[in-house]
Amino acid sequence: MLPLSGPRPCDLAEVVSALRKGAVVGLPTDTVYGLAADPFSEKAMQLLFALKDRPAVKPIPILAASVEHAARLGRIEGVALEAARAHWPGALTVIVPRAAGLPDWVGDASRDSVGLRVPDHPAARALLAASGPLAVTSANRSGEAPATDDAGARSMFGNRVAAYLPGSGANLAPSTVVDFSGGSPRVLRTGPVSWKGA
Secondary structure: OOOOOOOOEOOHHHHHHHHHOOOOEEEEOOOOEEEEEOOOOHHHHHHHHHHHOOOOOOOOOEEOOOHHHHOOOEOOOHHHHHHHHHHOOOOEEEEEEEOOOOOOOOOEOOOOEEEEEOOOOHHHHHHHHHHOOEEEEEOOOOOOOOOOEHHHHHHHHHHHOOEEOOOEOOOOOOOEEEEOOOOOOEEEEOOOOOOOOO
16 A cells, blocks of 8 residues: 655644645545635635636635634625524535625625535534634545545645645535525535525
8 A cells, every 4th residue: 555645644733824824734524525725815725726726717615613703704694694503513505795805816706705604523613713714625626536534635635735634524415505695595506404495
């Protein structure tokens, strides 16, 4: 068996330090293992898109430690707030209007919207509580199967990811995505959370 490439698994403080330096890190979530970056650092976000080979027109959702933290980035109101309170922490991403003053690269500036979620994973929430909200996407190159744990992510990305928080994703399907940014809520992706609206 070939040895894993890339940095060793790191503790929470090391991962937070890497994020604050503008690096991309790995973390387990309640769906799969993910890659994360500081959404307020344009350089970090560019690096995250490049690692994923992901088109810049495909926004990366933001994960937060709580509804209150998520609400700093988007206007979670009405039915969207009801859905968030009912299903967070959990595998529901809500797309809502962006909060005023967000950089253009956070969410979808062309639609003035942002995808937000509070994950149901203790390690992810501990990191988010320490770091603040993070842009998080599955640990894979676009179109490929995602890693389920830090070992798989290290095999894929090696030293191009600065630090890996050890652990496994819960192996759920990708989150349910509901768009609340327009007139009527629309389910954009079905997933672990069944949402039929109010």
